[in-house]
Amino acid sequence: MEKGTVIKSTGSWYQVQLQDKGTVMDCRIVGKFRLEGQKVTNPVAVGDEVEVEPNENEETGTIRNILPRRNYVVRQSPRRKHDLHLLASNIDQAVVIVTIVQPDLKQGFIDRFLLMTEPYSIPTVIVFNKADLYDAGHRGVFEYLRGIYESIGYRALLVSATGGEGVEELKSLLRGKVSLISGQSGVGKSTLVNAIEPGLELRTQELSDYSGKGQHTTTFAEMHPLADGGALIDTPGIKSLSFIHLEPMDVAHNFREFFEYSENCKFGGNCLHRNEPGCAVKEAVESEALSDLRYMNYLTLLEEVEDQNYWERHKGV
Numbered sequence: 001m002e003k004g005t006v007i008k009s010t011g012s013w014y015q016v017q018l019q020d021k022g023t024v025m026d027c028r029i030v031g032k033f034r035l036e037g038q039k040v041t042n043p044v045a046v047g048d049e050v051e052v053e054p055n056e057n058e059e060t061g062t063i064r065n066i067l068p069r070r071n072y073v074v075r076q077s078p079r080r081k082h083d084l085h086l087l088a089s090n091i092d093q094a095v096v097i098v099t100i101v102q103p104d105l106k107q108g109f110i111d112r113f114l115l116m117t118e119p120y121s122i123p124t125v126i127v128f129n130k131a132d133l134y135d136a137g138h139r140g141v142f143e144y145l146r147g148i149y150e151s152i153g154y155r156a157l158l159v160s161a162t163g164g165e166g167v168e169e170l171k172s173l174l175r176g177k178v179s180l181i182s183g184q185s186g187v188g189k190s191t192l193v194n195a196i197e198p199g200l201e202l203r204t205q206e207l208s209d210y211s212g213k214g215q216h217t218t219t220f221a222e223m224h225p226l227a228d229g230g231a232l233i234d235t236p237g238i239k240s241l242s243f244i245h246l247e248p249m250d251v252a253h254n255f256r257e258f259f260e261y262s263e264n265c266k267f268g269g270n271c272l273h274r275n276e277p278g279c280a281v282k283e284a285v286e287s288e289a290l291s292d293l294r295y296m297n298y299l300t301l302l303e304e305v306e307d308q309n310y311w312e313r314h315k316g317v
């Protein structure tokens with residue numbers, strides 16, 4: 001057995017960088033794996049520490065064991081809505097790239113992303129790219145959002161991949177850390193990564209193939225080492241994020257700023273902060289101690305998760 005780190009996954013094959021030799025081996029996995037009792041489309045994630053048994057040819061191998069994960073980021077599979085998809089594991093931080101223009105910032109996207117990274121309290125940096133295109137109004141929107149997110153402990157950064165603004169600061173945030181980097185399509189992720197590490201070829205892509213059942217997208221993630229230390233785990237552009245695997249209470253527990261108020265809710269840890277009498281979270285929103293934008297997005301996500309749970313329970317009845 002040899003130990004290694006998964007640096008790329010393509011669905012059926014995994015590239016494992018071997019700890020001792022430093023070489024990369026193509027590996028397969030046998031058997032079915034589950035995550036917290038739910039099916040996963042990819043049982044092994046980029047970032048996983050694994051034990052590999054080399055095949056007779058010594059060129060390929062079989063993953064026999066996944067070492068315990070320090071953390072992981074999971075989303076609902078874009079292909080099979082009842083399955084989960086592991087984006088990455090054992091990461092130090094997540095970087096979500098957004099832009100206010102070209103394309104317009106999708107309302108609620110940042111909070112959806114944070115709901116994905118919050119279960120393991122993964123530090124998340126929100127990078128606003130294309131600063132060179134922002135007029136005074138756009139800058140105002142950035143300042144407003146930065147105020148909201150930095151007050152609850154997330155870093156917000158203004159950068160321009162093409163103009164250079166903020167790139168050095170982002171570079172120093174990435175140094176020495178394993179960062180998951182993600183964003184909606186077209187926000188400039190490839191351009192930005194190239195500005196950070198010229199020559200780093202992002203080959204991550206969303207491949208579409210056509211089968212009789214319709215259009216399928218396959219997701220690939222890949223870990224790239226950084227010259228200054230650390231690594232980037234690149235993920236394909238995210239179209240949408242939903243949360244079939246969460247319960248309503250999980251949504252409440254992963255809006256981190258609610259915590260210091262929720263202990264004063266009449267129903268304490270069981271409060272969903274909606275119409276419950278004596279809800280301290282709702283009061284804090286009304287008195288503007290908490291952001292009403294975040295609260296509004298919270299209610300949307302809560303309702304979405306409740307609807308899903310409803311249909312799950314009534315399926316086949």
Ligand SMILES: Nc1nc2c(ncn2[C@@H]2O[C@H](COP(=O)(O)OP(=O)(O)OP(=O)(O)O)[C@@H](O)[C@H]2O)c(=O)[nH]1
Nearest residue numbers: 129130131160161162185186187188189190191237
């Ligand atoms: N003005 C301006 N344009 C940018 C900036 N960063 C990226 N772009 C442009 O935005 C477009 C999309 O950039 P990409 O780097 O391909 O975006 P991406 O996020 O990797 O997109 P996908 O490959 O679809 O995931 C390109 O035309 C870039 O030249 C920026 O900071 N300022």
Ligand SMILES: [Zn+2]
Nearest residue numbers: 265271273279
């Ligand atoms: Zn409450």
